[in-house]
Amino acid sequence: xxxxxxxxxxxxxxxxxxxxxxxxxxxxxxxxxxxxxxxxxxxxxxxxxxxxxxxxxxxxxxxxxxxxxxxxxxxxxxxxxxxxxxxxxxxxxxxxxxxxxxxxxxxxxxxxxxxxxxxxxxxxxxxxxxxxxxxxxxxxxxxxxxxxxxxxxxxxxxxxxxxxxxxxxx
Numbered sequence: 001x002x003x004x005x006x007x008x009x010x011x012x013x014x015x016x017x018x019x020x021x022x023x024x025x026x027x028x029x030x031x032x033x034x035x036x037x038x039x040x041x042x043x044x045x046x047x048x049x050x051x052x053x054x055x056x057x058x059x060x061x062x063x064x065x066x067x068x069x070x071x072x073x074x075x076x077x078x079x080x081x082x083x084x085x086x087x088x089x090x091x092x093x094x095x096x097x098x099x100x101x102x103x104x105x106x107x108x109x110x111x112x113x114x115x116x117x118x119x120x121x122x123x124x125x126x127x128x129x130x131x132x133x134x135x136x137x138x139x140x141x142x143x144x145x146x147x148x149x150x151x152x153x154x155x156x157x158x159x160x161x162x163x164x165x166x167x168x169x170x
Contacts, residue, residue, distance in 0.1 A: 040123060048125040055130035055148035056120055062155055063118040063134070066103050075099050080153040112136045112144070122164055133164040 032046070039049035040056050058077060065074035075096055076082045084091060101109045116137055123132040130150065133143040143165075145158040158164075 040120065042123060042125075044125045048130075051125060051130050051148075051150045052123050054150060054153070055123055055132060058148055058153065058155060059120055059132055059134060059146060060118075063115065066115050067117070069105055071100055071103060072096075074103065078155045118144075124164065126162060131158055131162060131164050 035049055036042070036046075039052040042049055042052040044052065058080075062074055062077040065071075065077060072085075076084050078099065079091055079094075081091070084096075088096065101107050103115075104110060105114045114137075118137075119135045121133045121135055121143060123130055125131075128149070128151070130148040132146050132148065134146060135143050143163075145163040147156045147158045147162075148154075149156070
């Protein structure tokens, strides 16, 4: 076969290939945008978006339990241990009594009072953890800063030097 004997150009096949290519690229772009929206509009790399999604879900579940004053369930979310009552000694670094002092509606250590609503304003991947700034009861400042560890799936208070100021992100 020589160059002059090349097969005839198939316009239908070319149009079909182009349509499949453009459609696949469009579907991939739509999937990426949808995942970004579900992850909470993170400003991090896409491979961290699943961590953002899990962190937001865990924090929302935890704070919903605190809002309903179900501290036992909230503690199980905080520690990522639904059977924490069977082995309380494993959680000696943050025992349930201290947790109640921090999150109970009547505790003097609870600086937010009765928690009725929450809004996760911003979350960032910082090293191996996700930092979250959460506004409690419609506050506009003094956010609750929590960390989420993707390896242990547990929550914790963020260190003071790693807190996020949500006013900066408005």
